[in-house]
Amino acid sequence: MSSPATSAQRNSRSAGHAIVAQLQAQGIQRAYLVPGESFLDVLDGLHESSIEAVVCRQEGGAGFMALAEGRIGPARGALPGVAMVTRGPGAANAMIAVHTAYQDATPMVLFIGLIPMRDRDRESFQEFDPKAWFGSTTKRVWVLDDPDQAPSVVRDACHLAVSGRPGPVVVALPEDVLVQPCTAPPAAPRALPTWSGLDPAPVLHPLASATAPLVVVGGDRISAAGARDLARWAQAWQLPVLSDWRTQDMLDHDSPSWCGFLGYGGSPAAAELLRSADAVLFLGCLNTDVLSSGYTPGADGRWVGVVGTDPDLLGHDGNVDAHLLGGINEFAAAAAAAEVPRQRPWAARTAQARAAQAQFATPRPDGPGWGVDLGALMEDCAQRLPEDAVITYGAGNHALWAQRYLVHHRPGTLVAPRNGAMGVGIPAAVAAGLIHPGRRVLSVAGDGCFLMNAQELAVAAAAGVRLCVLVVDNSQYGTIREHQERHYPGRVSGTGLSNPDFAMYARSFGALGLSAATTSEAIEAVAEAFAYDALSLIHLRVDPDLAGPAAMR
Incomplete structure (x- = not known):
């Protein structure tokens, strides 16, 4: 005779269903996937959920769709894109999107079905080590071995993907764990850092004191309001603004401060603007390889400021004289409200750079x-x-x-x-x-x-x-x-x-x-x-x- 079920067991659901419920609690609207038998219980959980299951034709395509979701989705900057793939070959196909999200600093959570725990380390069908494969090109790799940790792991993965320097996170799901009961309740989503009260003075004063200042913007986190504040500040100060490579949507191209983009295919005038600046503010981006044309216009020898959410400045080359740890939108709002310098000797330089960009385009x-x-x-x-x-x-x-x-x-x-x-x-x-x-x-x-x-x-x-x-x-x-x-x-x-x-x-x-x-x-x-x-x-x-x-x- 079987023992009576405990109250927790009677109220439990499978770990696979708990994963879907937690994704709903996080606000995820779509999951891009190529189905696999290794995560059938998650697919079953999606059946009656509010999350749209977008069935793709190849795992690399699913990953790139999740990349786009993390970059231009309605909650851009606050939620990652989500992709789901199967073990072994499916995970291998998805690797290209993970690498892209890592180098592009775009938030993504990739769920990968795994072989059952009992089959581990036996070279079983499609077995691979997710931590060995993805450990060097993600922010973290979780393997869900405890079904009761399903809600907290999903919560933490979504938070880690968007916090600090955004990037991809992998959650690997053993097939047999997914069907086990999860007695843990849904976890409350973690709050993102707030940057209220951000003082822009440490970077605004050096820019105002320069003779050839420059602002370089990048990343994916600027909001519509932040973009308007950035344009208002740059125009009031008559500052030249360049975008990082392939982030040309950071500033309205009709702005008198828009002077083009850096990196492959950028104008020689934009590269010269960076090379000749005596004060550069990197806003939401860093002095990286492509932006600086292979580190050639090095940052050393001039004032350099950085505003962003990455405390480690991963990928930055050269000196940093001021580093404000904060959001680009909060900074833009504070800068737009700051006093405009009485003297702006760089104004003619901005107008010339703007004219050069117009000719280039x-x-x-x-x-x-x-x-x-x-x-x-x-x-x-x-x-x-x-x-x-x-x-x-x-x-x-x-x-x-x-x-x-x-x-x-x-x-x-x-x-x-x-x-x-x-x-x-x-x-x-x-x-x-x-x-x-x-x-x-x-x-x-x-x-x-x-x-x-x-x-x-x-x-x-x-x-x-x-x-x-x-x-x-x-x-x-x-x-x-x-x-x-x-x-x-x-x-x-x-x-x-x-x-x-x-x-x-x-x-x-x-x-x-x-x-x-x-x-x-x-x-x-x-x-x-x-x-x-x-x-x-x-x-x-x-x-x-x-x-x-x-x-x-």
């Missing part, structure tokens, strides 16, 4: 080659896109035109990989359409980048996402060929691609698929695609000898 003919002139096409897209449109792109030469010529007017309108991962653009765009269903989403993809996660168009088609994809087809890995031409002239090898008919591929998903081999055809196709209220794709044929926008060559 004005499309010029790409050259005498054949095919679509991407500069002219981006100019047309920029005029058609509404202010709240979300733009995504991955890694490759195709992104040079998008990041240079497309404009941003508010935060949360750009998702692009700062670690240079290919394949981000399409899943990020699909997630953007799910997160903001009423907004236009444009993804600019290279032919190589597109096919790395093109299968996620199935998710967009099924959900009716309002997405337009531009596939730039130069039939090669263009960035690598450019490096080959520079270092091994005349010896192009291993970079050519044989491509399908991308428009036909899109039509196979039920999307509007169009093709263009000339600029006029491309502009007509964009007009048709933007008038179409669902998934569309335009196959753009371009000259393979076209390495980048004309003024860059």
Whole structure:
């Protein structure tokens, strides 16, 4: 005869269901997943929950969708994106998104199903060590061996992902633990730090005393109000503002202080602005490798201030003379309320830098080659896109035109990989359409980048996402060929691609698929695609000898 169940056991639920309940308590709205038998009980918990289970076609795509959620979701900065994958091969596929989230400082929680505890260390089917795999590229890896810890582990994982320097966290779930009863009640979400009373004086006074000050902004945490405060402060002080690489949505491009972006594809004038500054404030970002063009314009020898939430300044190169540990939005509000310096000797420098950026961002003919002139096409897209449109792109030469010529007017309108991962653009765009269903989403993809996660168009088609994809087809890995031409002239090898008919591929998903081999055809196709209220794709044929926008060559 079995013993009577205790009160706690009668009121318990499975650990898998407790995980879902805790995610709901945290405010998570979507979980991007590729299902696996290793976490069936979590899937069962999602069945009747308020969390939308977005079923993806490959784990890397699911991870990149979670990356986009953490970057542009409605609770950006306060909640991580969530992805769920299975053990072994599934976890391996998801690794690319975890690395991207780590280097991009974007909050993400990846749940990975594991083999049963009883099968550990026997080289069982799809066994792997999550701490060994992910320990060097996450903030922490948990293995849930105690079902009663399910609520607290999920709570702590969500908090850790967004606190301090944001980043990815992994929670590994043994299959047999998930079905065991969890008697622990749901855990109250942990409060994020508050930065009220932040005194901006330690960084404002050195800027006001400089002759060539500069503000560099970055990260994902600025709010709409914070962006307005930043613009108001910079304009009142007549300060030049540059953005970190692929964070061009931090400041309205119509602001008289917007002077461009740093990093790959940025203007020489922006790099010179950083090099010649005698006081630099890094706001939400740091003096890192790509931003500084390989650490060449070193920070030593001038005043450097940092405002951000990372006490360790991971990745920063050079000296730091003032470090304010606090939120970018709170700082921007305090700075906007500060007294404006009577003397602003740098005002002319700001105006000149702004003019240089405007000239840099004005499309010029790409050259005498054949095919679509991407500069002219981006100019047309920029005029058609509404202010709240979300733009995504991955890694490759195709992104040079998008990041240079497309404009941003508010935060949360750009998702692009700062670690240079290919394949981000399409899943990020699909997630953007799910997160903001009423907004236009444009993804600019290279032919190589597109096919790395093109299968996620199935998710967009099924959900009716309002997405337009531009596939730039130069039939090669263009960035690598450019490096080959520079270092091994005349010896192009291993970079050519044989491509399908991308428009036909899109039509196979039920999307509007169009093709263009000339600029006029491309502009007509964009007009048709933007008038179409669902998934569309335009196959753009371009000259393979076209390495980048004309003024860059």
